[in-house]
Amino acid sequence: MARPNLSTASRRLEAGASAESVADTLRRAVLAHRVAPGVKLSEEEVGNALGVGRTIVREALRTLAHEHLVEIHRNRGAFVVRPDKREAIEIFEARSLLEPRTARSAAERAVYADVSDLRRHLTEESEAMAVGDSGRAVYLSGQFHVQVARIANQITIARFIESLVLRSSLIVALYWRRPSAMCECHAHEALVDAMAAGDGARAEEIMRGHLVDLLSGLDLAERPRSDVSLAAALKGL
Amino acid sequence: MARPNLSTASRRLEAGASAESVADTLRRAVLAHRVAPGVKLSEEEVGNALGVGRTIVREALRTLAHEHLVEIHRNRGAFVVRPDKREAIEIFEARSLLEPRTARSAAERAVYADVSDLRRHLTEESEAMAVGDSGRAVYLSGQFHVQVARIANQITIARFIESLVLRSSLIVALYWRRPSAMCECHAHEALVDAMAAGDGARAEEIMRGHLVDLLSGLDLAERPRSDVSLAAALKGL
DNA sequence: GGGCTAAGAATTGCCAACAATCTTTGATCT
DNA sequence: AGATCAAAGATTGTTGGCAATTCTTAGCCC
Numbered sequence: 001m002a003r004p005n006l007s008t009a010s011r012r013l014e015a016g017a018s019a020e021s022v023a024d025t026l027r028r029a030v031l032a033h034r035v036a037p038g039v040k041l042s043e044e045e046v047g048n049a050l051g052v053g054r055t056i057v058r059e060a061l062r063t064l065a066h067e068h069l070v071e072i073h074r075n076r077g078a079f080v081v082r083p084d085k086r087e088a089i090e091i092f093e094a095r096s097l098l099e100p101r102t103a104r105s106a107a108e109r110a111v112y113a114d115v116s117d118l119r120r121h122l123t124e125e126s127e128a129m130a131v132g133d134s135g136r137a138v139y140l141s142g143q144f145h146v147q148v149a150r151i152a153n154q155i156t157i158a159r160f161i162e163s164l165v166l167r168s169s170l171i172v173a174l175y176w177r178r179p180s181a182m183c184e185c186h187a188h189e190a191l192v193d194a195m196a197a198g199d200g201a202r203a204e205e206i207m208r209g210h211l212v213d214l215l216s217g218l219d220l221a222e223r224p225r226s227d228v229s230l231a232a233a234l235k236g237l
Numbered sequence: 238m239a240r241p242n243l244s245t246a247s248r249r250l251e252a253g254a255s256a257e258s259v260a261d262t263l264r265r266a267v268l269a270h271r272v273a274p275g276v277k278l279s280e281e282e283v284g285n286a287l288g289v290g291r292t293i294v295r296e297a298l299r300t301l302a303h304e305h306l307v308e309i310h311r312n313r314g315a316f317v318v319r320p321d322k323r324e325a326i327e328i329f330e331a332r333s334l335l336e337p338r339t340a341r342s343a344a345e346r347a348v349y350a351d352v353s354d355l356r357r358h359l360t361e362e363s364e365a366m367a368v369g370d371s372g373r374a375v376y377l378s379g380q381f382h383v384q385v386a387r388i389a390n391q392i393t394i395a396r397f398i399e400s401l402v403l404r405s406s407l408i409v410a411l412y413w414r415r416p417s418a419m420c421e422c423h424a425h426e427a428l429v430d431a432m433a434a435g436d437g438a439r440a441e442e443i444m445r446g447h448l449v450d451l452l453s454g455l456d457l458a459e460r461p462r463s464d465v466s467l468a469a470a471l472k473g474l
Numbered sequence: 475g476g477g478c479t480a481a482g483a484a485t486t487g488c489c490a491a492c493a494a495t496c497t498t499t500g501a502t503c504t
Numbered sequence: 505a506g507a508t509c510a511a512a513g514a515t516t517g518t519t520g521g522c523a524a525t526t527c528t529t530a531g532c533c534c
Contacts, residue, residue, distance in 0.1 A: 292488060313496070
C-alpha cells in the first residue's frame with residue numbers, strides 16, 4: 001500500500017504535535033495543491049502520513065471544516081473543497097466589502113516598522129516567484145493581505161480576511177489564467193507606497209482595484225470536474 | 238454535588254444528539270445568559286447535564302471556540318468569553334462594513350415571500366418583548382439581521398454576519414443600558430418597509446444608522462469583573 | 475448484459491479507560 | 505504569620521476498541 005507523503009514539506013511532525021500543527025500542515029498542503037480539490041482525506045491515512053493518532057487528525061479536520069477548506073460528510077469523511085464559480089464571486093465580494101476600508105485604516109495607522117515589514121514581505125514574494133515556487137508565491141501573496149489587515153489593528157476583521165484569503169488562495173490556484181506568471185504584484189508595491197505616505201484614500205482605492213483585478217484574472221468557466229479519487233491522487237505522488 | 242441544569246430550556250436531548258445539537262444548546266444558553274461570561278464549561282458537567290458523552294461535548298466546545306463564544310485554554314478547559322470594550326467596538330466596526338451594503342442587496346433582491354417572512358419575524362420579536370423574555374428578544378433581534386443577510390443571497394457574507402450577530406447578542410446582553418426596554422426595533426420595521434419598497438439606498442442608510450444606534454446604546458464602562466466561578470454560577474440556579 | 479439484492483470490507487462515530495497536566499490542599503520551614 | 509514546596513485530587517488530552525453506517529463486490533434474476 002502506497003504511503004501518502006503529505007508531510008514532505010513539513011519534515012514529519014515530532015511527538016507532541018498538537019491538532020493545530022496538523023491543521024497547519026493540511027492547510028498548506030491544500031493551498032499548495034499538494035492534495036487536489038475533491039480528494040478524500042481519510043483520517044487514518046493522514047494520521048499515518050503525519051505520525052499522529054486519528055483523534056488529532058479528526059480535530060484538525062474539524063478545524064479546516066470550520067474554515068471551509070474541507071467538507072465533512074457524516075459517516076463518509078472529509079473532502080477537500082472545490083470552490084465553484086459562485087463561491088469564488090461571493091468570496092471576492094466579501095473581500096471587497098472588508099479590505100479597502102481596512103487598507104485605509106492601515107495606511108492611516110502604519111508606523112515605519114509596519115511599512116518595513118511589508119517591504120521585506122514583498123521581497124520574499126518576488127523571490128518565491130523568481131524561483132518558480134508558485135505554491136509559496138500564492139501563499140505569501142495572500143499573507144500580504146492578512147498583514148495589512150493586522151496593521152489596521154482590527155483583529156476581528158483581520159481574522160475574517162485571513163479566512164477569506166485562505167479560500168481565495170485555493171481559488172486562485174484552481175482558476176488562475178496564467179499558471180506561470182502570477183499576479184505581478186505591482187498593486188502590492190503601490191499599496192505599500194501609499195501606506196508609507198500615509199495616504200489612506202489612495203490605499204483604499206488601490207485595494208479596491210486590486211481585488212477587482214484578481215477576480216477578473218480568474219477563468220471561472222466550468223471545469224470537467226476531474227473527480228480524482230483518493231487512489232489517483234496518491235499514486236500521482 | 239449540585240447538578241447544573243443547562244438543559245431546562247432544551248428539553249434534554251434525545252439519544253443520537255450530534256455535536257451540533259449540543260453546540261446549539263450551549264449557544265442559546267450563553268446568549269440567553271443562562272451561563273454567565275467567565276464561567277467554566279466543564280466537559281463532564283455539560284455532558285452529564287445534556288446526557289451525552291465527553292467526546293460530543295468536546296467537539297461542540299471546539300465549534301463554539303471557533304465562533305469566539307468560548308475560549309479554550311489547553312489543559313484548563315473552556316470558558317464563556319467576556320467581550321471587552323475593544324472587542325465590542327471591533328465587532329460593530331465589522332458589522333458596519335458588511336451589513337449596510339448587504340441590506341441594500343437584500344432590498345434589491347427581496348421578493349414578496351421574503352418581506353412577509355421578515356414581518357412574521359418582527360411580530361415574534363415584539364411578542365417576546367411583550368412577554369418580557371429579554372433573552373429570546375435579543376436572540377430574535379439578532380436573527381433578524383441574519384435573515385436579511387440571507388435574502389441578499391450571499392451565504393459567505395451571511396455566515397460572517399451570523400457569527401458577528403451571535404457575539405453582538407452576548408455584548409448587548411452584557412452592556413445594554415436599559416435592561417428592561419430593549420431596542421424599540423423601529424429600525425427593523427423601517428428596514429422591512431424599505432425592502433418592501435425595493436429601496437436599496439434607503440435600506441443601506443437605515444442599517445448604517447441602526448448599527449451606530451446599537452453601539453451607542455451600550456454602556457461600555459469597565460465592569461468590576463465579577464469573575465464568577467463555576468460554584469457561584471451553579472449555586473445561583 | 476443490465477440491474478437489483480445481499481453479504482463483506484472499510485471507514486467513521488462514539489465511548490470508556492489510561493496518561494498528562496493543572497489546581498488545590500496541607501504540611502513544613504523561615 | 506507568610507511563603508515554599510509536595511502530594512493528592514480533579515480535569516483535560518490521547519489512545520484503542522467496538523458499534524454503526526457507508527461503500528464495494530459478488531451473486532442472482534430478468
